[in-house]
Amino acid sequence: MEHNSNFIRNIIKDDLASGKRKHVITRFPPEPNGYLHIGHAKSIVINFDLADEFNGKTNLRFDDTNPLKEDSEYVHAIKEDVQWLGYDWDGLFFASDYFQEMYERAVLLIKKGKAYVDDLTQEEIRAYRGTLTEPGKDSPYRGRSIEENLDLFERMKKGEFGNGEKVLRAKIDMNSPNINLRDPVIYRISHATHHNTGDQWCIYPMYSFAHPLEDAIEDVTHSICTTEFEDQRPLYNWIVEECEMESKPQQIEFGRLNITNAVMSKRKLKQLVDEGFVDGWDDPRMPTISGLRRRGYTPEAIRAFVRETGISKGSGVVDSQMLDHFVREDLKLKAPRTMGVVRPLKVVITNYPEGQTEMLEAEINPENPEMGSRQIPFSREIYIEQEDFMEDPPKKYFRLFPGNEVRLKHAYFIKCEDFVKDENGNVVEIHCTYDIETKSGSGFTGRKVKGTLHWVDASQAVPAEFRLYEPLLVSEDPTELEAESTEPEVEKSFLDQVNPNSLQILQGFVEPNMKDASPQDKFQFFRHGYFSVDPKHTTENKLVFNLVVSLKSSFKL
Ligand code: ATP
Ligand code: MG
Numbered sequence: 001m002e003h004n005s006n007f008i009r010n011i012i013k014d015d016l017a018s019g020k021r022k023h024v025i026t027r028f029p030p031e032p033n034g035y036l037h038i039g040h041a042k043s044i045v046i047n048f049d050l051a052d053e054f055n056g057k058t059n060l061r062f063d064d065t066n067p068l069k070e071d072s073e074y075v076h077a078i079k080e081d082v083q084w085l086g087y088d089w090d091g092l093f094f095a096s097d098y099f100q101e102m103y104e105r106a107v108l109l110i111k112k113g114k115a116y117v118d119d120l121t122q123e124e125i126r127a128y129r130g131t132l133t134e135p136g137k138d139s140p141y142r143g144r145s146i147e148e149n150l151d152l153f154e155r156m157k158k159g160e161f162g163n164g165e166k167v168l169r170a171k172i173d174m175n176s177p178n179i180n181l182r183d184p185v186i187y188r189i190s191h192a193t194h195h196n197t198g199d200q201w202c203i204y205p206m207y208s209f210a211h212p213l214e215d216a217i218e219d220v221t222h223s224i225c226t227t228e229f230e231d232q233r234p235l236y237n238w239i240v241e242e243c244e245m246e247s248k249p250q251q252i253e254f255g256r257l258n259i260t261n262a263v264m265s266k267r268k269l270k271q272l273v274d275e276g277f278v279d280g281w282d283d284p285r286m287p288t289i290s291g292l293r294r295r296g297y298t299p300e301a302i303r304a305f306v307r308e309t310g311i312s313k314g315s316g317v318v319d320s321q322m323l324d325h326f327v328r329e330d331l332k333l334k335a336p337r338t339m340g341v342v343r344p345l346k347v348v349i350t351n352y353p354e355g356q357t358e359m360l361e362a363e364i365n366p367e368n369p370e371m372g373s374r375q376i377p378f379s380r381e382i383y384i385e386q387e388d389f390m391e392d393p394p395k396k397y398f399r400l401f402p403g404n405e406v407r408l409k410h411a412y413f414i415k416c417e418d419f420v421k422d423e424n425g426n427v428v429e430i431h432c433t434y435d436i437e438t439k440s441g442s443g444f445t446g447r448k449v450k451g452t453l454h455w456v457d458a459s460q461a462v463p464a465e466f467r468l469y470e471p472l473l474v475s476e477d478p479t480e481l482e483a484e485s486t487e488p489e490v491e492k493s494f495l496d497q498v499n500p501n502s503l504q505i506l507q508g509f510v511e512p513n514m515k516d517a518s519p520q521d522k523f524q525f526f527r528h529g530y531f532s533v534d535p536k537h538t539t540e541n542k543l544v545f546n547l548v549v550s551l552k553s554s555f556k557l
Contacts, residue, residue, distance in 0.1 A: 008046070008252055008312045012054055012222060015250075016243035019184045023137040024056030025220045028089070029063045029084065030212070032074035032195070034266030036325070038302065042257040045306045048087045059218055064096045065210045067194035075195070079283070087300045089241050090365055095126040096196040102205045103157065105243040106168060106187055110149045114242050115186065116142055117152040118169050125167070128174075129182050136182040156189055156539035159202045163189050170209070172238060180235045184208055191284035212236045215549045216245035227313060255315030257306070258478040261319065261471035270493060276496050278472065283483055283547045284534070285472040285502050290306050295469070296532025296548035301327035318480055320471070324549040331522055331530050331548070333368045339376075339454040340407065340510040340525045340545070342466045344383040346458060347400075347430045349414060352380040358461065360440065362410040365524075374513050378411050382459035383509050388453050389430055391419065398450035400430060408449040409526055415451055452512045454526040459479035464543040466532040467534065468504040475499040510543065517543060525553070 015021040026047040027174055030040060051058040060082060064070045075455055078157035082089065118141045120128065130136035136294045144152075156166055168187035176182055186209035191202045205213075215223045223236075230253045258264060264287060265273075272278050272286070281288050284295035292302065305326040309318050357379040364371040388399040388406075405415040411434075416430040475497045514523070519535035529550035537544040 005185075006007045007313075008050060008051070008222070008224060008254065008311055011250075011252060011480075012050060014191050015221070021221050024051055024054040024222065025218065026051045026056065026222055026224060027059040027061050027215065027218060027220050028203055029061045029095075029214070030078050031063045031066070031069070032071060032078060033066070033069040034074060034270050035077050035290055037264050037266070037269065037287045037289065038259065038262075038292065038306075039264040039472065040081075040286075041289060041302050041304045042309065043224070043226075044082060044085055044087060045303055046254065046311060048064065049307075050222070050224075056221075057090035058087070059093055059220070061091075061093040061214060061218065061282065062213065063207070063214070064094055064100065064194070064196060065081070065205050065207060067190060067192040067204065070195050072533045077290060077416045079294075079299070083300060084293060085289065085302065089412050090094070091218065092216060092277045093214075094196050095210055096194060098210075098214060098217055099197060099201055099205070100406075101217060102202075102210060105213060105245075106209070107150065108204070108244065109170065109186075109242060110153060110168075112145060113146055114171050115168055116144050116149050116171055118142070118183075118185075119165070122164060127463050129179060131173070132179070136179075138174055139169075139183070140170065142174075142183070149503055156187070156203050157201075159191070161189055163191055164187060164496065167357045168203075170235075171237075178231060178234055179239070180208070182233060182311075182458075186239075186364075188495065192296065193273060196450075205548060208232055208235055209239060211240045211251065212251075213243060213245065215249035215251075216240050216243075216247045219247040220249045223249045223251045225253055227315065237473070247258075253313070254311050255313055257309060258315060258317045259287065259320045259323070260317060260476045260478065261473050262478060263473065263494065264478065271495070272472070275495070277495070279536075282469070282536075284468055294532075295546050296520070297327050298330050298414075298522075302332040302397060304330070313436075315359040318542060327549055328530065328551075331524065333365065335460070335522045335524045335530060336364045336374075337366070337369060338374075338511050338514060338523045339363075339456055339524055339527065340464060340466070340508060340514075340523075340531070341383045341385055341456050341461075342468070342508040342528065343386040345386040345389060347382050347384050347414070347428065347455070348431055349380050349382070349432050349434045351433045354380055356380070357457070374511075376410055376511055376513070377457040377460045379457055380406070381458050382455045383461060384430075384453050384455050386427075388451075389416070389419070389427060391427060399453060400432070400451070402534065404451075405449050405452050407438075407440075407449050408455050409439050411451055411455070412436065412440070456509045456511055460512040462512055462515045462543065463543060464508055464510045464514075465537070466506045466508055466545050467532070467537075468506065468547045470499055470504075472499055472502045474499045510545075514543070522548070524551075529549050 028047045048058045128137045167185045169183045172181045235252050236251045280289035281293045305323045371504045393401045400416045412433045414432040420429040422428045522532045530548040531545040534544040534546045
């Protein structure tokens with residue numbers, strides 16, 4: 001993968017230098033048929049960054065030409081996501097606002113003899129189209145007169161025909177080696193209520209006809225899309241030309257972003273939502289912008305990640321750990337450090353005076369001293385992690401076991417003297433002694449210990465729920481997950497990849513100074529990782545933390 005290369009920037013530079021363009025307008029054109037995902041973030045960053053670099057403009061345009069799949073819920077969510085990513089659009093447009101103009105351009109094509117109404121069914125059109133090795137065959141309706149076509153198209157618009165009874169096709173070349181030019185369908189009948197235009201229209205333009213017109217109407221100069229549209233570029237240019245659009249946008253393709261363990265098609269993501277595999281589009285396991293936001297990823301991290309993946313013609317697969325790297329980088333200095341115990345085990349410090357509590361001082365973020373310090377209570381009973389005690393440890397286990405001494409972060413050394421089991425043989429309580437000489441910050445050098453544990457004072461601990469995540473899909477290979485097919489077994493295999501252990505919910509405790517944490521606040525829990533307060537499940541009485549990323553990473557840029 002090429003890093004940071006940007007051939008699109010070079011095209012724009014040349015266009016401005018040669019005078020081909022006087023200004024730059026880009027657009028981000030989502031179809032409002034689902035929530036945005038991280039692949040869309042790439043398109044957003046590319047379009048807005050380029051316009052920014054050349055003092056241009058970027059429109060947010062909803063490509064809403066398919067009434068059956070689109071909804072204003074998605075329009076709202078998409079706007080929110082783009083803004084959250086840190087971008088302000090110049091123009092806000094809906095393709096459906098151009099339906100009248102598109103209709104008129106289609107009429108113009110008919111008048112020029114460049115479009116005709118066809119009565120073939122969808123299947124017949126497909127059969128007549130030919131293949132890569134065989135030329136197409138003319139429809140028997142291809143020779144209709146201009147007058148007849150004008151009349152039929154008008155009647156299509158008036159609603160005289162049912163869905164699929166007729167289509168309008170561009171009249172280009174049934175022998176073209178480019179199948180996209182073999183008289184593509186440009187209008188179809190669909191008696192459906194549109195989220196924006198209601199029942200005003202019953203004919204709708206096809207994407208490949210609508211998109212170039214939308215770009216031209218908005219005077220977009222560089223229409224950036226993904227490489228699956230490369231073969232459509234000649235059709236794009238044909239439509240701009242033959243519809244006599246004044247403005248001549250240029251389509252430029254780049255490779256899609258794919259990341260490991262994730263599907264990136266709205267259709268599949270919708271399936272995960274609709275079939276209840278996740279708790280909505282913003283489930284923290286989803287690769288959607290709203291899911292990443294809820295999980296605790298930051299716009300800064302997403303933008304840095306997307307920029308690092310570079311722009312090239314090829315579509316590589318990017319390791320999701322690269323995104324994790326950037327969120328760690330972003331939160332390192334911003335997130336307060338704290339302690340939380342996710343699987344609590346009680347420790348009684350038997351030689352610590354009963355009823356006494358002392359306040360220990362700790363820096364909020366040692367890497368960012370400006371964040372100041374915090375107070376942590378310490379008393380006779382604390383919680384540690386269950387995994388930080390073993391009755392019978394293996395070699396190189398430096399945490400608590402009978403007779404061993406460890407350091408409690410920000411506090412004292414404690415030594416395990418004894419432990420208590422319940423009737424099932426589970427260890428439920430540890431008894432330790434502490435050494436008052438070893439207080440953190442006292443400069444004690446008498447002896448060393450190998451383990452340092454995090455802990456929370458039991459008497460003041462705030463109960464908290466921890467939600468730990470693993471990838472939602474077990475297969476790393478997105479091409480396998482994305483495989484587009486109508487064969488039912490392929491669909492099945494995608495859902496077969498859903499990881500049954502992708503969410504683990506644990507009840508633990510956090511430091512008392514965190515009781516007022518607000519949704520989306522982010523913290524680094526010592527020895528665990530970065531967590532963010534969940535906006536959906538957190539209530540006045542219950543703090544819920546989502547694991548953003550663990551601290552450890554094997555990933556190197
Ligand atoms: P999906 O298959 O997820 O529905 P789409 O391409 O149909 O994606 P649109 O709403 O049409 O979704 O996309 C808006 C813009 O985002 C388009 O310009 C599209 O090329 C771009 N885009 C979508 N997915 C990716 C991706 N994975 N990487 C880069 N750009 C993407
Ligand atoms: Mg789409």
